[in-house]
Each structure stands twice: as structure tokens, then as C-alpha cells.
Amino acid sequence: MRCDRIWRKARLASLARDHEGLGVVERGLVACHDGRIVYAGPANDAPALDAPEIIDCEGRWITPGLIDCHTHLVHGGDRAREFELRLAGATYEEIARAGGGIVSTVAATRAASEADLLAAALTRLDALIAEGATMVEVKSGYGLTLADEARQLRVARRLGQERPVSVRTTFLGAHALPQEAGGDKDAYIALVCGTMIPAIAAEGLADAVDAFCEGIAFSPDQVRRVFEAAAAHGLRVKLHADQLSNLHGAALAAGFGALSADHLEHADEAGVRAMGLAGTVAVLLPGAYYFVRETKAPPIDLFRRHGVPMALATDCNPGTSPLTSLLLTLNMGATLFRLTVDECLAGVTREAAKALGLAHEVGTLEAGKACDLAIWDIDRPAELVYRMGFNPLHARVWRGQ
Ligand code: DI6
Numbered sequence: 001m002r003c004d005r006i007w008r009k010a011r012l013a014s015l016a017r018d019h020e021g022l023g024v025v026e027r028g029l030v031a032c033h034d035g036r037i038v039y040a041g042p043a044n045d046a047p048a049l050d051a052p053e054i055i056d057c058e059g060r061w062i063t064p065g066l067i068d069c070h071t072h073l074v075h076g077g078d079r080a081r082e083f084e085l086r087l088a089g090a091t092y093e094e095i096a097r098a099g100g101g102i103v104s105t106v107a108a109t110r111a112a113s114e115a116d117l118l119a120a121a122l123t124r125l126d127a128l129i130a131e132g133a134t135m136v137e138v139k140s141g142y143g144l145t146l147a148d149e150a151r152q153l154r155v156a157r158r159l160g161q162e163r164p165v166s167v168r169t170t171f172l173g174a175h176a177l178p179q180e181a182g183g184d185k186d187a188y189i190a191l192v193c194g195t196m197i198p199a200i201a202a203e204g205l206a207d208a209v210d211a212f213c214e215g216i217a218f219s220p221d222q223v224r225r226v227f228e229a230a231a232a233h234g235l236r237v238k239l240h241a242d243q244l245s246n247l248h249g250a251a252l253a254a255g256f257g258a259l260s261a262d263h264l265e266h267a268d269e270a271g272v273r274a275m276g277l278a279g280t281v282a283v284l285l286p287g288a289y290y291f292v293r294e295t296k297a298p299p300i301d302l303f304r305r306h307g308v309p310m311a312l313a314t315d316c317n318p319g320t321s322p323l324t325s326l327l328l329t330l331n332m333g334a335t336l337f338r339l340t341v342d343e344c345l346a347g348v349t350r351e352a353a354k355a356l357g358l359a360h361e362v363g364t365l366e367a368g369k370a371c372d373l374a375i376w377d378i379d380r381p382a383e384l385v386y387r388m389g390f391n392p393l394h395a396r397v398w399r400g401q
């Protein structure tokens with residue numbers, strides 16, 4: 001079999017569904033051709049392979065490239081000042097009244113040039129790539145006008161042109177109410193549905209549509225309108241759901257066949273059951289849980305009981321999760337949410353791919369998928385979850401390169 005490159009003498013954690021646990025292959029190899037895996041498995045079972053380049057991995061571990069399936073990487077400014085005020089005892093309400101919160105990031109994002117937005121996002125993306133990320137999802141949601149939301153999404157798309165990484169974009173116009181809306185949420189949702197989604201869908205700027213279903217954001221009924229507009233324009237949906245309270249966002253998302261429902265600290269069993277039946281992925285965001293010092297963890301046992309796939313992501317955003325480390329996210333998934341090592345590693349590979357509707361394309365070491373690999377200097381996969389602030393990445397491969 002012709003191939004471009006072979007990685008041999010490796011230990012594989014394939015994350016393939018039809019294998020137990022991590023799908024470990026002790027003496028394995030991966031072969032690629034035209035950026036796709038043509039073989040991944042035991043060296044002894046490999047077909048005759050002819051490759052101009054053979055890489056000896058010297059016993060290192062190979063996992064699928066890591067996927068960050070929930071980020072707000074593109075935004076202006078930061079909220080470090082607000083962080084200091086919170087430490088000094090200021091409440092979110094006091095900060096919001098002083099012009100802080102999402103609104104301050106909206107102002108900073110609108111004021112930033114496209115070049116500045118790109119440069120700032122690249123610093124965050126480079127941190128993720130350095131730890132083995134080969135795909136990231138990037139949301140809008142800090143523009144809140146058609147022009148500014150489209151600009152965020154264009155910058156997100158440019159990230160994939162500036163770096164060897166796959167970028168998926170999500171329109172999150174229903175993230176917060178802009179100040180110029182004068183408190184009229186229904187009017188703003190009408191703008192999101194009637195003007196923004198049609199224009200963004202027509203320009204192909206978004207791969208999915210998301211919304212923030214919360215008392216401080218938008219109601220289930222307003223989210224329903226956003227989802228109906230997304231469906232009318234052929235876009236799949238995701239939802240920031242049940243993060244601070246139970247508005248039954250999980251069931252709402254499942255009802256629309258959402259790719260994922262995200263956060264879910266306050267999800268109830270009816271919502272989790274609905275997610276299991278709909279195949280909606282639970283995207284767990286321990287960075288936000290940690291940073292806002294939440295005390296109610298998502299119902300992990302319910303997700304397990306109802307067969308809901310669990311993904312993990314950084315939720316990289318300036319307000320509640322200024323986190324650009326998938327490796328630390330892995331540790332938080334285990335330490336804070338009590339996920340197993342296997343669940344954590346599946347959460348940033350196979351299940352994260354599912355949360356983006358790309359389970360057929362990426363997320364496991366299987367023939368036919370993109371040859372996205374992370375090669376690690378570790379003795380056992382658990383080290384990727386166990387350590388904090390240590391990066392054992394030896395090499396990263398994106399589309400076979
Ligand atoms: N949930 C969150 O935690 C962030 N957005 C959301 O929907 C907060 C975003 C911010 O504070 O800038």
C-alpha cells in the first residue's frame with residue numbers, strides 16, 4: 001500500500017469505539033496518505049506499506065490530535081481588572097453596573113481592529129496548539145451587531161489560514177443583550193433571527209448556532225426562536241445550558257437535536273434522558289466551574305446512566321474561563337468532576353469530535369479519518385490527566401504533516 005509517511009514503534013491510544021477503554025495498541029503503527037490515516041493498529045497486522053518517510057517513535061504514545069470543542073478565542077481586551085475587583089469583594093452586579101462583565105468585552109471587541117483581534121486570538125490558539133490541539137471550535141458572541149459578529153467569525157476562519165489547525169465556527173449572537181437594545185430582549189432576538197442568522201448563513205461564516213439560555217441572558221422561548229431560525233437556514237445548534245440555574249436548557253437542546261449542550265451544572269434527569277435519546281453531547285467546562293468557584297458539579301452519573309457522551313473543553317473566554325490549556329482541562333475534568341482518565345481523554349478527542357458533528361472525520365486513530373496525531377513523551381496515558389502545568393508533547397501532526 002502506497003503511503004506518504006509511517007509512524008512506527010509507537011503505543012497507540014486509538015480511542016476507537018469498538019475497542020475497550022482507550023483502544024490501546026502496544027506495538028503499533030500509523031500510516032497516512034494524502035493527509036488521511038490509511039492504517040492504524042498492530043504493526044504485525046499492517047499491510048505491506050511503502051513510504052518515503054518512516055518515523056521511529058521509540059515507544060512513545062500516540063493519541064488522536066486534541067480537539068477543543070468550545071472556545072470564545074476571538075475577543076478584544078481582557079477582564080483582569082474585573083478579576084481584581086472581584087477579589088476585593090465586588091459583586092457581579094456592582095461590576096456590571098460599573099460597565100464590567102460581557103458588556104465590557106463587547107465594547108473592547110467592537111473597538112479592536114480585525115488585525116488586533118486576530119493577533120490576540122493567535123496567542124491563545126498557539127497555547128492550545130503547543131499542547132497538541134489539531135482542531136478548535138471558535139464562537140462569536142462579543143460583537144452583538146451583524147457587522148461585529150460577522151467580523152468575529154471572519155477572524156475565527158482566518159485562524160485556520162494562519163496556523164496548521166482545523167477551525168470550526170459557531171454563531172453566538174444570542175450571548176448577551178447589547179446596551180443599544182435598551183433592555184428589549186425580544187427585539188434583539190428578532191434581529192438575531194431575522195437579520196443576523198440569514199446573513200451569516202448566506203456567507204457561510206458559521207458551522208453551527210449557539211445561544212446562552214440563562215436568567216441573565218435569554219429565556220427558553222427566545223432560544224427556541226433562535227434554534228428555529230438556525231434550522232431554517234440548515235445550521236445545527238448547540239446551547240450554553242443550565243450553567244447557573246435549571247431552565248431545562250438540556251431538554252430544549254435535545255428537542256432540537258442539538259450537537260451539544262454545554263456547562264450543564266444544573267441539568268436534571270429529564271434533560272439528561274432527553275439528551276441521551278437525541279444523541280446530544282454533554283460538553284463539560286471545568287475551567288468555568290473552577291474560575292467562578294461554582295460548587296454544584298454537573299450530574300456525571302446521570303450522563304453515564306443515560307449514555308450521554310461527555311466532552312471536555314476550555315470554554316476559553318475572558319470572563320469566566322480565561323483558560324488556554326487542554327491538559328489542565330483534563331486534570332480538572334478528573335479532579336473537579338471525577339471523570340475517569342479514559343473519559344477525560346475521550347472528552348478531548350472522540351466525544352469532542354461528536355460535539356462538532358465530525359465523528360466521521362476526526363477524534364480517533366482509524367483508517368479513513370484525518371491524520372491528526374499528538375505524540376507524547378509519557379509512560380502511560382494517565383500522565384496526561386494527572387499532571388498540572390506540565391506539557392509532555394513530543395510532536396503534533398495535522399493532516400499528516
Ligand atoms: N457562559 C459563560 O460562562 C460565558 N458566556 C456564557 O455563555 C461568560 C462570558 C463572559 O463573561 O465574557
Ligand code: FE
Nearest residue numbers: 072240315317
Ligand atoms: Fe462558553
